[in-house]
Amino acid sequence: MDRKCDKCDRPATHHSVEIIKGQKIAKYLCDLHAAEEGLTFNAVHTPINELLTNFVKLHSGAAPQVGQDLSCDDCGLTFAQFREHSLLGCPQCYKAFESTLGPLLERAHEGGTHHLGKVPRRAGSGEQRQAQLMRMRKRLDDAVGAEDFELAARLRDEIRGFEEQPS
């Protein structure tokens, strides 16, 4: 990054590669000399994407033990797995990891800690209802896996009924 301008000692802020008569010519120039040269310059490419991965690694690096042994009861995701892929497993993970996620999200979202903005009009499900729904669907999944189709059909009806209930 700290490369100097080809023509002076100021830091190079412009980088260009040109192919002239089959020869590849790379130039590194400061603002001044780049302007002098005319026009053809590509700004040095700086990766801007602050990936959550970095946040997570940094953050949990600073406090290595926090949250490491947590896991989500509903989908089984461990905090270590989350750290690795930066993806949560299910909506309930937010509850399961709330204590560790809170500060992390605050950093990722310019200090934002609580939602502001649109709320689902239907807001069908309070959080307990959503957790309940998750458990019902999991039982359904187990039933299908065990080829107990009678139970599966019953559970499907239950889920439908549950979803249609006013919350």
Add this chain to the structure above:
Amino acid sequence: MSLQQMTEHAGEWLRGAGPHSDIVISSRIRYARNLAGFPFVGRANRRQRHEVLELARSQIMSNRLADNVLWVNLPDSPQLDRQLLVERHLISRQFATASNETPRSVAIAADETFAIMVNEEDHLRMQVLRSGMQLNEAYAQIDRIDDVLEAGLNYAYSRRFGYLTACPTNTGTGVRVSVMLHLPALKLTGEIEKVRRAARDMHLAVRGLFGEGSEALGDLYQVSNQTTLGRAEQEILSDFENAVVPQIITYERQARQALLRQREAQLDDKVWRAWALLTNARVMGSEEVLALLSHLRLGVNLDRIETVDLRTINELFLITQPAHLQRLTDCRMEAPARRIARAQLIRQRLGGR
């Protein structure tokens, strides 16, 4: 309506219309949503993914969200079609290349103003795309679509974290607002780094033409918000409408004027060299083409060249991409053959020899 028909025109986002379309190529808003009671896509099993897909499909297709909505099932689609949709910014690269084991589909309005991916990173990723600076229009449209879908789908939501998403960087509103800007003068004058730095200070992401990690080919930059928790949709929009975009437009216009005043000959040289190469070259890579088209577009916007119009240039940005080129010429080609076909197509469109 088919993918083949789609190939033949430039699509909404390159229509070159709308306010400030000399600089603002397109306005895009996407919402990320997940269904309550299911694991997120990455942790759902095959059956659950199928169920999510079916719930989403019936809700999307039973409501007339547009006159004509195309439902494309990705695992059944040839590689070329998927690539075509990526080039048209209707699906993400990740969505196109995911394993065929993941059931996933995209609903696309025939006019391409919206697309809804099902089973990408989140159960639903919906976007509205408009040409020029039309964020308010885009917002009105996506919010309506969201309301319609929500009436029949149960979204995962918590009071504290808002709409819950697989990646916690999207939770809260689940909204990403982005504008695609053509900034050739800022690039030529070397001022673009300052814009990047300013954007970073405002917690905005600056990406290239094809999103994350892609370089700014053709001097096209996507500027988007990163914060989704603790800031309402309207606040984010208003930042873009009132501060971010007008400011960058001003900078770009100043840089264009500075070029005209101080480097007129060099500027014209850039424009006419681009014209000369595009109308005469026999072998062209897509990156080179994007760079030349960028200079040509600048020349047209500054009235330095009148042999070509904006619409043609905008179309060329798209149809010189690998999948479009192969669709248009109806011929499967590897890169070397594509470079020849690309040069030929450009000469045809620009009336070169």
